[in-house]
Amino acid sequence: MPVRRILQLGDPLLRAVSSPVDPSLAIAVLQDLDDTLVEFRRTHGFGRGISAIQIGAAVRVVFLRVDGIRYELINPEYTWRSPEMFELWDDCFSFPQLMVRLRRHQSVGIRYQSRDGVGHDLTAEGALSELLQHEIDHLDGVLAVDRAQGPNPLATREEWLRQHQA
Secondary structure, eight states, X not given: OOOOOOOOXXXXXXXSOOBOOOGGGSHHHHHHHHHXXXXXXXXXXXXXXXXXXXXTOOBSEEEEEETTEEXXXXXXXXXXXXXXXXXXXXXXXXXXXEEEEEEEESEEEEEEEOTTSOEEEEEEEHHHXXXXXXXXXXXXXXXXXXXXOSSSOEEEHHHHHHHHOO
């Protein structure tokens, strides 16, 4: 399947709310997401997940590669979110040179379907929880920049690396 162009900040489609999809129709999108994620990591040196809307498909599909594990989430939705929050700097394929300070739930529960239409539950904490929230936000037309918090909540990647890797 082809590597797809990733929509960039300012593209109005990034603000679209994605629609549920029949799992049998999500297979091609999942392959494109996998190929696009692999290429982004090759060219940019980072990246763990991507949502279908980022490649122009307004369907509720997310693909992740975290610690050697592939996650294919079709029609993901929250079943619960912890009241405990944590602050972090977030980045995004749709604005790869920008870092955003925001807050996320420490842990979440997600219900989703697999390729075969079977429902699954996933509980996530910390970094995986943050990533799931980031990608599900995309499916709802919400970007990390919409959640920016605190004084000076935006930084270029170059400046963020200078400050945090010194």
